[in-house]
Amino acid sequence: MSAATIDTATTGDARIPLRSHLRHTGALIRRNLLWIRQDPESMFDAVLFPVIFTLLFVYVFGGSIGQSLGGGQEAYVQYVIPGLLAMMGMNMAQGVGTGFNTDFNSGVMDRFRSLPIGRGSVLFAKIVVELMRMLVACVILMVVAVLVGFDITHWPGLFAAVGLATVFGSALMWVFLTLGVVMKSAQSVQAMGFLVLMPLQFGSSIFAPTRSMPGWLQNFTEYNPLSSLADAARGLMVGGPVAHGLWVTLAWSIGLTAVMAPVAIHKFRTKT
Amino acid sequence: MTRIDKNPSGADSAVTVRGLVKHYGETKALDGVDLDVRAGTVMGVLGPNGAGKTTLVRILSTLLASDTGQATVAGYDVARQPRQLRRVIGLTGQYASVDEKLPGWENLYLIGRLLDLPRKEARTRADELLERFSLTDAAKRPASTYSGGMRRRLDLAASMIGRPQVLFLDEPTTGLDPRTRNEVWTEVKAMVGDGVTVLLTTQYMEEAEQLASELTVVDRGKVIAGGGIEELKARVGGRTLRIRPADPLQLRPLAGWLDDLGITGLATTVVDAERGSVLVPVLSDEQLTAVIGAVSARGITLASLTTELPSLDEVFLSLTGHRASAPQDARPTETREEVAV
Numbered sequence: 001m002s003a004a005t006i007d008t009a010t011t012g013d014a015r016i017p018l019r020s021h022l023r024h025t026g027a028l029i030r031r032n033l034l035w036i037r038q039d040p041e042s043m044f045d046a047v048l049f050p051v052i053f054t055l056l057f058v059y060v061f062g063g064s065i066g067q068s069l070g071g072g073q074e075a076y077v078q079y080v081i082p083g084l085l086a087m088m089g090m091n092m093a094q095g096v097g098t099g100f101n102t103d104f105n106s107g108v109m110d111r112f113r114s115l116p117i118g119r120g121s122v123l124f125a126k127i128v129v130e131l132m133r134m135l136v137a138c139v140i141l142m143v144v145a146v147l148v149g150f151d152i153t154h155w156p157g158l159f160a161a162v163g164l165a166t167v168f169g170s171a172l173m174w175v176f177l178t179l180g181v182v183m184k185s186a187q188s189v190q191a192m193g194f195l196v197l198m199p200l201q202f203g204s205s206i207f208a209p210t211r212s213m214p215g216w217l218q219n220f221t222e223y224n225p226l227s228s229l230a231d232a233a234r235g236l237m238v239g240g241p242v243a244h245g246l247w248v249t250l251a252w253s254i255g256l257t258a259v260m261a262p263v264a265i266h267k268f269r270t271k272t
Numbered sequence: 273m274t275r276i277d278k279n280p281s282g283a284d285s286a287v288t289v290r291g292l293v294k295h296y297g298e299t300k301a302l303d304g305v306d307l308d309v310r311a312g313t314v315m316g317v318l319g320p321n322g323a324g325k326t327t328l329v330r331i332l333s334t335l336l337a338s339d340t341g342q343a344t345v346a347g348y349d350v351a352r353q354p355r356q357l358r359r360v361i362g363l364t365g366q367y368a369s370v371d372e373k374l375p376g377w378e379n380l381y382l383i384g385r386l387l388d389l390p391r392k393e394a395r396t397r398a399d400e401l402l403e404r405f406s407l408t409d410a411a412k413r414p415a416s417t418y419s420g421g422m423r424r425r426l427d428l429a430a431s432m433i434g435r436p437q438v439l440f441l442d443e444p445t446t447g448l449d450p451r452t453r454n455e456v457w458t459e460v461k462a463m464v465g466d467g468v469t470v471l472l473t474t475q476y477m478e479e480a481e482q483l484a485s486e487l488t489v490v491d492r493g494k495v496i497a498g499g500g501i502e503e504l505k506a507r508v509g510g511r512t513l514r515i516r517p518a519d520p521l522q523l524r525p526l527a528g529w530l531d532d533l534g535i536t537g538l539a540t541t542v543v544d545a546e547r548g549s550v551l552v553p554v555l556s557d558e559q560l561t562a563v564i565g566a567v568s569a570r571g572i573t574l575a576s577l578t579t580e581l582p583s584l585d586e587v588f589l590s591l592t593g594h595r596a597s598a599p600q601d602a603r604p605t606e607t608r609e610e611v612a613v
Contacts, residue, residue, distance in 0.1 A: 013352060013353045013354065013355050014353075014359070015355075016355065020388055024385070027382055027386055028382075030382070031371065031374060031378070034378055035373050035374075038373050038374070038375075038414055106371075106372070107365055107367045107370070108370060109369075110363065110365050110369050111363065111365070111369040111370075112386070113334075113335050114333045114335060114358055114361065114363040115358055115387065116355045116359045116387070116388075
């Protein structure tokens with residue numbers, strides 16, 4: 001085996017060079033992609049979620065909420081699509097938690113943990129593949145959006161919104177990876193995710209303007225990062241104020257990642 | 273490739289364990305374990321469920337930290353040099369640790385890449401090992417479609433990718449049928465032939481005898497006996513030869529005659545009328561051969577002839593005077609029997 005990776009003089013233990021980290025992460029990304037190839041049904045959520053949510057919200061609520069927006073269903077399409085884009089990361093992240101919990105409880109994790117790899121690479125690989133899945137979901141969302149009448153007026157803005165949603169999504173994935181490692185069963189991760197996500201999703205500006213909500217709820221939505229992301233995405237995609245939502249979302253993303261990524265890796269490393 | 277020269281604890285010892293203690297809450301899984309495995313040998317760790325075997329393997333393969341005590345594997349300290357240690361070990365866990373969703377070949381290629389083999393070498397190594405473990409035909413199928421034996425073989429192959437110096441096998445045949453168990457044994461023997469040091473945990477005396485040259489018997493987190501396998505076998509009374517004459521009427525005369533012959537070791541023969549056979553305790557291969565020679569010289573036609581090893585319970589009984597302890601509160605009836613013994 002290559003002697004270059006052995007450096008006992010300074011630390012007493014070998015360091016893992018960056019190149020090896022990248023190689024390991026790459027190999028594990030391949031593993032997670034092969035899973036999708038073996039089990040194409042695992043893409044169902046990424047494919048169907050944007051379709052179903054778009055159709056439901058546009059055709060069920062579109063008419064009435066659209067009226068309060070001063071238009072009709074067409075006005076609501078412009079309103080809700082950026083919101084659904086903001087929601088995408090959250091739904092993907094929840095899946096990461098349950099999927100990783102199942103993975104973690106399988107024997108192969110013991111093998112990974114007995115190999116000379118940086119243990120973070122198992123988590124990084126998972127996040128990279130989930131972000132790929134999220135991008136697929138975003139593409140499908142936009143296709144459906146256009147089919148139900150969404151006007152893409154500003155392509156750079158659209159790409160920026162997708163980018164922002166991805167950044168926030170990856171931050172949430174660290175949160176859910178931690179839950180996936182810490183909690184005992186995939187079911188409890190799912191239940192936990194549901195309990196946290198429902199209020200966050202609906203108590204936000206994702207689906208409807210917050211003007212008509214009671215004061216206490218407006219306060220909640222104001223501090224809800226999903227509102228900030230939805231507002232920023234809306235501004236970027238259809239016009240309107242961007243800066244505030246953008247900075248708040250970035251701050252949340254950086255904050256969550258800075259705290260939860262080390263926690264997730266630490267929990268993963270020490271869990272037995 | 274070899275790193276024996278870097279071994280600080282003496283060239284001979286591949287695994288050294290001193291005073292290892294591990295608690296899980298109130299339960300003491302390991303209670304001061306000492307162990308030495310000489311390089312190139314197979315050490316069997318024999319004990320019942322809950323004796324601490326798996327905990328020991330998990331600590332030695334860096335999956336778990338001990339509370340106190342020291343352990344080195346191939347000269348590397350488990351607590352301070354885990355990464356280097358991981359580079360020289362292979363692990364086959366109690367439950368096959370392969371990725372069920374990946375095809376066999378992909379499993380091996382993945383491990384090769386995680387061990388920093390260049391792509392080409394990882395590919396060749398995967399091919400080689402599939403061939404060696406007779407899995408080439410199943411290379412492209414997901415491991416979830418494999419039989420129990422195939423899965424264990426894939427698991428063993430995965431453990432061998434990095435050409436480990438020390439291999440940990442945690443109950444490698446638990447839950448396998450006898451034929452599959454034999455397959456796995458054959459593979460393990462071949463691996464030992466390559467000069468790998470093996471630490472094997474098992475609940476079966478038979479498995480220990482098949483594979484190990486030395487044995488450590490553990491119970492409730494403590495080592496209760498250790499030594500060469502022959503020596504321990506002598507202490508627990510060796511094997512039992514089961515002879516079934518074709519004619520059941522010859523059963524009792526045969527038993528009496530064998531007793532009179534005086535070559536059957538310590539105990540006398542026992543007649544098992546229910547299964548129509550005579551049980552003859554033997555201590556050595558020489559005795560075994562002598563008994564068979566005498567029977568055939570006498571001209572008795574035999575229907576079957578088998579040797580049986582003492583069960584784990586019998587081993588414990590001989591070594592400690594009590595039965596293998598059940599995990600706490602698991603088998604109350606047996607604990608009561610202990611008093612009677």
